[in-house]
Amino acid sequence: MPTADRFVRYKVVDRSGQAARSRSPFECRLFREEGRPTSKYFPTAAQAHRYGARMLAKPSVDTRGTPFTEVAEAWLGLQRGMDLKPATLKQYERHLRNWVMPKHGEWGFRDHRITSITGGDIQRLLVRMQQEGRSGSTRKQVFGLIGMICDHALSEGLIDLNPQDQVPRTRRPSSKRSRTPRPLARAQVHAIHDQIASQRHELHVDYALMVLVGFYQGMRFSEIAAIRRNHVDLSYGSLFVAEPAKHGDQRTTPLLGPLPQRLADYLDRAQLDTGDLLFPAIGGRQLPAAKVQRAKELRVDGALLREIAADLDVSLATAREYSRAKVDPKPRETDPVDRNYYRNRIWNPAVEALGMPDRQFRDLRNSCIRALLTGDIDGRRWPPDIVQQFIGHADSRMTMDVYHQVYDRDVHRFANTRTKGIQPPHLGPQ
Template sequence: MAKRSNGEGSVRKRANGSWEARLVYVDEASGAVKRQSFYGRTGADARKQMQAARARLATGAPVIDAKITVEAWCRQWLATTVAASSRRATTRELYEKLLRLHIEPPPFGRLTLDRVRPTDIDALVLRLREKGLAESTVQRIFVVLRLALDGAVRDGVIARNPASAVKQPSIERAEAQHLEATEVVALLDQAAGTRYYALLRLIATTGLRKGEALALRWDAIDLDDGALHVRGTLARSGGRLIVTPPKTALSRRTLPLAPAEVELLVAHRAAQTAERERAQAEWSEHGFVFTTETGRPMDPRNVLRALTTAASKAGLAGANVHTLRHSAATAWIEAGVNIKAVSTLLGHADIRITADVYGHVSDAVARAAMQTLSGLLRP
């Protein structure tokens, strides 16, 4: 077959009075010669559509967008692109949930990709807000949709991503809820005597994330040098508790342990050894620092329940496990630790995250520093 130049076309008037522009091109993927017709009320209308298609071909885009529905595409994207990616299992589950609950249902999910416009996405965002979803959730849904449509562009299903023309929903960075030192002590006092006390105290003094603390194994703790190595995070995925590597290189970090926390862990290890001896054959050894009565890792939901119970008894409504992490960071900053060091201790991927969340504390420290200097320079 003679080689055709990509994008030959012709225009003709049809018997019914409308006009047809026919484009003949070579499909880059298969090498097959294909034809695509464009119809208009005038020859100029039909020719304009054909010229637009030629421009798409020149950029490597499909001649026309596919008519697959948003719902069908999202399922295909999850089953292929996302499944083949290195994303965490928990992230893949989150994508599936957000798409299934908020994007795939009609009316948006019934739209075909070739008909999705930026205004359709704007309307989707408005509907999500009308449902009473938090702005952070709306933003997350938007980001997942944009990723899915990016995949459609990559696969040549559509020429451009309509979400790229929509401004991402923004959220105001909420001031991190934290407890004063006396309140943390009151909460821990209520947890004393439970199997969760050592875990909660360690989070309160090191700023560990809940999943990071639950993923700790004894080989990641050096009691002689007083150091703790963060090597993973534990979460529930697919009905199972799994440990995955830290999301970023900065999350994989080493934290110093104060003497009191070294003593805490020494006592905790002794108690665990005694518990293992009592359990005998029922014990399942995995090396975790914080376990159930049979050696298995603690369920994050049970930890949250224990914290909520202790907080309620201490009269601290609204506190959660993350509150202890925020409280540690706030205490460090108020004590004069520079924000870069705090960011490193927390394992934040970017110091700007730390500054956004704890900027109000930095302002308080700065004001105190000004007042101190002013006092020193008073005549």
């Protein structure tokens, strides 16, 4: 292996005949004394030639290179000194630990030198993540994280090119939502509540009430599961969100719709102590210890989920559950209700019985936002900034751009009433 990673010549190639290169058709291909060539694309031939000449004149870089782990730790240390949200730092650390530099497995760059990483290595990691069932958003976050680390190495003079630039744009992950939020009408929400109440009437915990809390308060499932008796103030008609799922801001929200009376009836019936959970876990199942242990062993060896599923003769979802689970006893009533238990045993049977099998619990939050903005809850259309504070979003643009959906029938209804000189009381579905 040579001691210097030096470019000896370059060549500019016109790729305008390729549809994928219509914006940057000129390839500047740089050749080393040994090893694979490196390419970068430019809009004009002059830019490609200038870049090639500059790279030939650049001082050589030690091919032995700095270990990628050292570069990543140095970059992460800089991020800790910046004014970043704790959740952002935790996300960086989690992606580095699980994907970029895992202790076990065949993927990642733990054993790589910073100069040995190529665009193909990054693409193979993204493919591995896709095979593992990771979302486009997660893959995009990891892709961006690798790019920031390589940018840091580039600024320190450890590499000549950022390998992230070698990944074609058509192969880069996208975080487009795979599922558009589908708001529920108020009548549909109450129908789901009644269906759950009729199916689970034998339980002393009113899990059906969680549906109304999700719709009228717009709370996430984890926030609802964490509600305790002392968080509900019936005298002031308010609810304290003590454990927000995101952004870390606790908030106190007014109880809307029929919730004050429904909660009062439930609390009188349940006779809870001050710190008791409103919706504790009363069901669940203990996973088979042998299969959980086997799944974890295969996971450590770098097996894919489909390989674990084939080895254990279970579905892909069950294999994922086994590989993540802990061998614990059944949930106690001091634990909040489990999300999977609620979805599989309570929510799904109810929506399937009503002919809405594609609806999810998180649709209640979107339904609340839309109902507040259109006045479908109390006849008043709430301003977006007030809805943002009520829901717990960090930015009102998140409230309007992502969650609020205006449908054609709402637009036509508004236009028809305006032409008649009548101001509609609200725009929501009847």
